[in-house]
Amino acid sequence: MAEPSAEHAQHGYIGDKDAYLRRLKRIEGQARGLQRMVEDEKYCIDILTQVSAMTKALESVALGLLEDHLAHCVVDAAAAGGPEADAKIKEASAAIARLVRS
Amino acid sequence: MAEPSAEHAQHGYIGDKDAYLRRLKRIEGQARGLQRMVEDEKYCIDILTQVSAMTKALESVALGLLEDHLAHCVVDAAAAGGPEADAKIKEASAAIARLVRS
Amino acid sequence: MAEPSAEHAQHGYIGDKDAYLRRLKRIEGQARGLQRMVEDEKYCIDILTQVSAMTKALESVALGLLEDHLAHCVVDAAAAGGPEADAKIKEASAAIARLVRS
Amino acid sequence: MAEPSAEHAQHGYIGDKDAYLRRLKRIEGQARGLQRMVEDEKYCIDILTQVSAMTKALESVALGLLEDHLAHCVVDAAAAGGPEADAKIKEASAAIARLVRS
Numbered sequence: 001m002a003e004p005s006a007e008h009a010q011h012g013y014i015g016d017k018d019a020y021l022r023r024l025k026r027i028e029g030q031a032r033g034l035q036r037m038v039e040d041e042k043y044c045i046d047i048l049t050q051v052s053a054m055t056k057a058l059e060s061v062a063l064g065l066l067e068d069h070l071a072h073c074v075v076d077a078a079a080a081g082g083p084e085a086d087a088k089i090k091e092a093s094a095a096i097a098r099l100v101r102s
Numbered sequence: 103m104a105e106p107s108a109e110h111a112q113h114g115y116i117g118d119k120d121a122y123l124r125r126l127k128r129i130e131g132q133a134r135g136l137q138r139m140v141e142d143e144k145y146c147i148d149i150l151t152q153v154s155a156m157t158k159a160l161e162s163v164a165l166g167l168l169e170d171h172l173a174h175c176v177v178d179a180a181a182a183g184g185p186e187a188d189a190k191i192k193e194a195s196a197a198i199a200r201l202v203r204s
Numbered sequence: 205m206a207e208p209s210a211e212h213a214q215h216g217y218i219g220d221k222d223a224y225l226r227r228l229k230r231i232e233g234q235a236r237g238l239q240r241m242v243e244d245e246k247y248c249i250d251i252l253t254q255v256s257a258m259t260k261a262l263e264s265v266a267l268g269l270l271e272d273h274l275a276h277c278v279v280d281a282a283a284a285g286g287p288e289a290d291a292k293i294k295e296a297s298a299a300i301a302r303l304v305r306s
Numbered sequence: 307m308a309e310p311s312a313e314h315a316q317h318g319y320i321g322d323k324d325a326y327l328r329r330l331k332r333i334e335g336q337a338r339g340l341q342r343m344v345e346d347e348k349y350c351i352d353i354l355t356q357v358s359a360m361t362k363a364l365e366s367v368a369l370g371l372l373e374d375h376l377a378h379c380v381v382d383a384a385a386a387g388g389p390e391a392d393a394k395i396k397e398a399s400a401a402i403a404r405l406v407r408s
Binding site: 221224225228229231232235236238239242243245248249251252253255256258259260262263265266269270272273277295296299302303306 | 323326327330331333334337338340341344345347350351353354355357358360361362364365367368371372374375379397398401404405408
């Protein structure tokens with residue numbers, strides 16, 4: 001994969017990048033598995049079971065990234081204080097609302 | 103893609119197979135896009151926005167498949183009646199519960 | 205409570221009305237409990253834990269009602285066949301989508 | 307309602323207590339309305355629509371409380387730093403996971 005350039009390295013908040021990449025690779029594999037199931041006209045309920053498993057895997061990645069974000073960006077902004085801290089809280093809350101509602 | 107064999111054709115409930123395959127292909131692309139974002143250490147909130155979009159796309163595929171399933175397998179079983187109809191309703195309800203809870 | 209009149213009895217699909225009423229009464233109690241917690245300024249995380257429990261209880265009532273509905277109204281319409289069956293499937297699918305997205 | 311005593315005042319994080327109490331009162335009313343609907347055997351789909359509306363109202367209260375919590379308790383702990391900040395982030399993340407999964 002692409003060498004992370006200095007320019008990209010500004011958000012070094014991700015706890016364990018390789019673990020996230022492995023999980024997302026597995027999710028990509030689940031998306032391909034679903035295509036095979038539809039192609040082969042597998043039983044609809046079995047396809048739905050796989051969709052639920054994939055949704056849970058995605059949700060779990062999102063919750064991990066969110067915790068990393070709170071622990072780094074939000075805590076740093078809070079320690080610095082001022083309007084930046086407020087803005088980070090509002091931004092994180094909006095992201096949480098999108099997750100809860102999706 | 104592969105010619106659906108007679109053996110595979112038993113669950114011909116899927117409304118528009120090609121449309122589902124296109125949507126799942128796009129979801130697979132979203133999973134790859136997320137890997138690039140993590141690889142490049144994009145801003146966490148932007149990654150979470152993409153995860154929410156991908157979850158919504160998956161959910162929408164699941165709801166479409168479920169409607170197709172109700173309209174074909176469940177309606178056919180209901181028309182035939184008997185214990186098979188009850189079993190199909192229980193099975194569909196369990197799948198709906200997994201979707202609602204995932 | 206009120207004697208169900210003949211007029212009200214048209215949707216006799218509900219498996220066990222008393223059980224649903226007891227569960228909804230308990231949910232009403234949870235809503236009152238939450239007001240006390242906010243009034244007493246209990247710890248936010250404890251309030252959120254109660255909200256999650258109440259949401260799960262509501263979700264579970266909804267899934268029960270939906271299964272009753274599929275087993276009665278939808279199965280009856282399917283057995284009768286025709287456009288009424290299609291309309292019932294569309295209506296149930298829209299209700300499922302609202303539950304999954306809420 | 308009861309005067310908040312000094313003892314209760316320890317978690318003064320709630321943005322606008324009266325607004326939350328009004329929203330929870332309305333949610334309690336929705337729970338009572340659902341009981342009437344079940345009692346009167348209203349059409350199942352209409353009951354489910356009300357359940358979805360009530361779930362959304364609860365969710366929205368939860369997201370508001372969570373934002374208040376992040377903006378007060380978590381920001382204060384973050385500004386103080388140390389293990390307390392880490393503990394608050396873990397606790398908030400667990401509450402978010404419960405909301406996302408409920």
